[in-house]
Amino acid sequence: MGSAGVSLDGDLLAGDSPHLELVLATPEEHLETIRMNSRAWKGLLDLDQYIEREHRLSQQNLTKNGALTCWILVDGRLPPNSRTILSSCETYLKPAYLAYKGNVEEIICHGIGSVFARPEFRGRGYAGRMMEELSKKLDTWQSENQPRKQGVFSVLFSDIGKKFYTRYGWKPYLSSHMTLPPINEDHLKVSVALAKLPVARPMSAEDVRQSMCSEIVEHKQRNLLQVASQKSPGAKVAISPDYDHMLWHWARENYYVEMGVFDDKKPSVRGAAVDSQNVFCTWVRTVGDTKSSHTLHILRFSYDEPASPSIELSTIEAIAAVLRRAQFEAHALNVQKVEFWNPTSLVVKAAKLLDPDAQVFHRDESSICSLKWNGAKQGLGDDVEWFWNEKYSWC
Template sequence: MAAQHLPAADSPHLHLVVATVAEALAQQHVNSTEWRGALTLDAYLRREDHLLAQVLAKDGGLTPWMLVYQPPPNAHGEAQERRVLCGCESIRKKALLAKRDGGGLEVVVAHGICSVFCPEELRGRGYAGRMMSDLGKRLKHWQVDDVKQNTSAFSVLYSDIGKEFYKARGWQPFPSAHISLPATSSPNNALAGIAKLESEDLEELCAIDASILRARLSHDSSPRTLVALLPDLATLQWHHAREDFVATELHPADGKGTTPEFMDGGRGAIVEVKGGSRVWCYWTRVWTNPQEEAPNTLHILRIVIEDEYPDFRPASSSGIEVARTERLAVVEAIASILAFAQVQAERSGMQEVQLWNPTSTTLAAAQLLDQQAAVVEREKESIASLQWYGEGSWEDVEWVCNEKYGWC
């Protein structure tokens, strides 16, 4: 279609639709330059098929969306072929919602948005903005047949183009910070008592985590509505399926597509705290495009503390002092599993360990390993953004456990 014949972004002939299988595959070919990272095109397409077979995404869990131009019928009244202008995907997720002032806890539907892409030759015409505006409205009632309210609670995305574009379409930027520790084979912490987590350990631990999270949200007296994406088994399996595929493609152990040896470091680590409670974490490795300057990173997907302390809030100087004096055993336990993560990162060619939106307790633990560890506020990449569909304003909402496991 010639440039002069492209419709305006507000044209009534533009429609947000669910892509056909052929359209979705064509979009993957187009967006591969942006999203395949270190993979070849062929490997990227196979990875996307692999992820679509995971519990979180299969059977309609993932929806491929397209903004299409559907020209009016021609002079003979015949329908004309539609053209895809841009696309994205959404993944249905489970979430918890605690109403303000102890008003009750609900399991709700939320959606994660990913793979937003517009071909370079079509940029600057407002198509991506039109798609996102329409998508925000559509997701409010998308795939909610089994919930009482008949609406989604919210949708989230992680912007790599700063805060303003998605904010203008309804997704408000929420805290997007992290701490980093260097990968090393000699961490500043003893590793005694650490056990690695295997895939078969995760189902039980996810159930325990969900129970703890429900209790903490139910008893929180915040004047704001609390929401959290549920860190369930399906979510972790999706991350690990992605990690396994990329690891095998980039580092086949014997040239035959087997999992590389460094992957025997497990899915995370667990350690007992004095008094019998435990601390554990899950992680995933991310290999970046060799053409980019970003480091390969072992991301801590989630840290779980098995006690009654509702440590949700962002790290603060006063909070760190409280953690060091009143929760030292927990701080030391977290430090030990972060140190174990540093070793696993070094083994697998990662340059750093990264953890999103740390609490005071977690930051105090990181500073036991590296006194210079500090919170970095992201301004452009992986900006956690949320569009609220519930009662009141997004300003009345607090997004807790805003950790890497929610990313998609």
Template sequence: MANLVLRKGTHSQFQKSLQNNVIEWGTGLTIDQYFDRESTLRGTPYSQKAHFFYVLVPEDDIETTELLAHCEVYEHPALFVSTSGVAQEIKCMAIGSVFCPVEHRGKGYAKIMMNMLYKQLEQDPQVRASTLYSDIGPVFYDRIGWKTMPSKEVVIAVQPTWQVPALCQSITNKAEVDRLVTQDNIMIREEMNKVAQPAFAVLPAPEKIHWIQQRSQFYCEKLGHGDIEVFGAHIPGTDNYVTFFHNFGEKAIYFLRMRSDSDQNTKAFIALAQREALRYDFEKIILWDIPAIDGVGDKQTVIQQREESISALTIFNDTSNVTWLLNEKFAWV
């Protein structure tokens, strides 16, 4: 086997990676539409500053488009509370789109790439943590160093009988998303300083929320629905809010990030999400990392450990038993 290297890929290599993985992540799209979607996402402010692309290639042919394996890496601001009990702002690198072309499978290239990436991140003094979401079970990444974390999901069937309380209003512009998420970040920092055990949390940056919601907008336009008009919900006069992700493939509205002080407000957010779901003939509302909700009835399914998008985390050079807080959909890549 030739000597292999892990390096940041060229534009041509990234284009080739899309040709490779369209079969996995381009369901329902033509290859031109898939390229268009990825170009749209790469043009967002978040992707422009936080997206990196890596390839595993032979050392003697580093610009080849015959890629042995490839992945994408996204930078996240995060907080880490060590045994000292003080929240430190850290850089977290989130791994996504791990892919080995069909013709190269069975040769260990994905494992080689991920081992190299783990070591590279571990040796970077600016990087303290890394996350990923596994669609291939918990074992593969756990053996490399990304430890499987609790991945709870609550699924609520859409029902037309839910009434939206007057206290709950739609978020209909991105500036309001920015305001609420920015305020939320301030509060998260204050709250993390009060955590008494080792803990980790990705911060819900406004530009990251917009990046995920841009995906919704792309599909909304392609399906002839025009523009997404509702980006979430909030309780005026409070800091309670939720941001939405319209997943047209799953016919679901995901809660990206929610701050709620009561079951009453949570149910109000669900009611507004139900109304929004009915607009697009969606079937369910999905929330990550929250307990069962009182008063929802038998339309609620609590999944203790997801089979896809299984959360995994590593804190480099730290052996403490870390709890991942706020492990909601906004942290996904």
């Protein structure tokens, strides 16, 4: 199945072979895909640790009970557990929203991750064939109990630029970020006082659940999408920023703590809040290639859209306050930077309030946010806007 030195029949030497099929991996084959891609992605973990990390993540609320699917491209003539894996990927079933002409629907979408082509067979078109077949599969995959019976959209985050996945329908969307450096406690206190910022309180995981992922917040999110779909043409979609997404990211971080990659205990501070302005954010530590390149990623910002210039200024100052708290936590956790994806205009203004030289960086190669839209053939038009395209939705 996955042994070194495998050979292929002559009629399988190109990605357009009629004998190639994209199929569901057996548990044994899924494990083999993890072993194969570990060479590229295990980073600071050894093989056994990497396998255990993937197992732990597969048991999270976001991914268990069939929400995680492993796909493999193989010779369809061979039986399971006897076929050479030419390419592989995973898909994640995610709750999502669709807003169109004032109507908001709760739907599902799929996130695509772990796209891997077997190194010894690269250049033959297998990865492209896999994505072509996956595009067809996801049109109806796990949609049998959905009102539409069809998938509306899927997403992926490309680390190989913008061209490859575009060929198969996943078009690149805004992929930008800003960074801020860590600061110590004295810097935090002085800068907050000088700028006359509100004091941001630290949030625990339970605080994040109540303040950012509650039913009340969900209702506000639906209303925002509804209003947006009434104000401008085109469909609006969003991956639900629910608590299960946050738990998945934190479980990943916690595993690295257990393995000693992060050399401290599991953090108790999971975000920051300025309650008087209804401004909140939550974050997670992510692993770099070396211990000196770890990052504190903001998973999600949450705030009310300001209704006046004075409220806008207060909101910007509150966002700046939670960012300052994130910078302090980055210092406490010994990571090198705070990073946040696709900042809104208010977040950009808040960051520049803290550091006038802070810039928005547009990515061209890594973590390119990409979306495949199937709504046109469902009467939803050709245009779609991706709301809340933040780090929490990464997979």
